[in-house]
Amino acid sequence: QSVLTQPPSVSAAPGQKVTISCSGSSSNIGNNYVSWYRHLPGTAPKLLIYDNVKRSSGIPDRFSGSKSATSATLGITGLQTGDEADYYCGTWDSSLSAGVFGGGTKLTVL
Amino acid sequence: QVQLQESGPGLVKPAATLSLTCSVSGGSISNYYWSWVRQPPGKGLEWIGCIYYSGSTNYNPSLKSRVTMSVDTSKNQFSLRLNSVTAADTAVYYCARGKPLLPYWGQGTLVTVSS
Numbered sequence: 594q595s596v597l598t599q600p601p602s603v604s605a606a607p608g609q610k611v612t613i614s615c616s617g618s619s620s621n622i623g624n625n626y627v628s629w630y631r632h633l634p635g636t637a638p639k640l641l642i643y644d645n646v647k648r649s650s651g652i653p654d655r656f657s658g659s660k661s662a663t664s665a666t667l668g669i670t671g672l673q674t675g676d677e678a679d680y681y682c683g684t685w686d687s688s689l690s691a692g693v694f695g696g697g698t699k700l701t702v703l
Numbered sequence: 704q705v706q707l708q709e710s711g712p713g714l715v716k717p718a719a720t721l722s723l724t725c726s727v728s729g730g731s732i733s734n735y736y737w738s739w740v741r742q743p744p745g746k747g748l749e750w751i752g753c754i755y756y757s758g759s760t761n762y763n764p765s766l767k768s769r770v771t772m773s774v775d776t777s778k779n780q781f782s783l784r785l786n787s788v789t790a791a792d793t794a795v796y797y798c799a800r801g802k803p804l805l806p807y808w809g810q811g812t813l814v815t816v817s818s
Binding site: 595625626628630632635636637638639640643644649679681683684685689690691692693694695696697 | 738740747748749750752753761762763764797802803804805806808809810811
C-alpha cells in the first residue's frame with residue numbers, strides 16, 4: 594500500500610481533459626510540496642510538475658498542478674495519444690523522514 | 704545537462720548483497736541530494752533513500768535495516784547497497800538527483816534476484 598493514494602487508471606478521448614488525484618495526509622501533502630512524474634516502461638521518469646503548480650522546463654501548459662489541504666491534482670487538457678503513460682505523484686513525508694510516491698495512475702487516451 | 708548512469712550486476716543471488724553505482728556527468732555531485740528509486744515488475748515507484756554529498760542519509764523505513772548509501776565526490780559517484788536480498792527486491796533501479804523533487808534520472812538498470 595502506497596502512502597499516497599492515486600486512482601489506478603483514468604481514460605478520456607483525444608482532445609478532452611483528464612484529472613488525476615493524489616490523496617495523502619498532513620504529514621506529507623499537507624505540509625510539503627508535491628511533484629508529478631510521467632513514466633513510460635523502460636524509460637526514465639520525467640518530471641512534469643514541481644512545487645505543487647510549477648511546470649518543469651519544456652512541459653506544455655496543457656499540464657497543470659494544484660493542491661488543496663492533503664490532496665493534489667494533475668490536470669491534462671487537449672489529450673493526445675502520446676500522453677498515454679503512467680503518472681505518479683511524489684512528496685516528502687515528515688513523519689517518516691522519507692520520500693513517498695503514489696501508486697501510479699495509468700492514463701489511456703481512447 | 705546533468706546525466707546519470709546506473710551500473711552494477713544484473714543478477715544477484717538470494718541472501719546476497721545488491722550493489723549499484725550511479726555515475727554523474729555534466730555537473731558536480733557536490734551541494735545536492737542524490738536518491739535511489741526502484742520499480743518492481745508490474746508495480747509502482749518506490750523511494751529507497753537519499754544521500755547528501757556530505758554523506759547524511761535518509762532511508763525508506765521499510766528498507767532501512769538493509770540499505771546503505773555512500774558517496775564518492777572524487778569520482779562524482781554515489782552508491783547503493785542492499786543486503787539480504789530476496790526475489791521481492793527484483794526491480795528496475797533508478798538513481799536520481801534531488802530529495803524528494805527529482806528533476807534528473809538515470810535510465811534505470813534491471814536487477815534480478817535469482818539463484
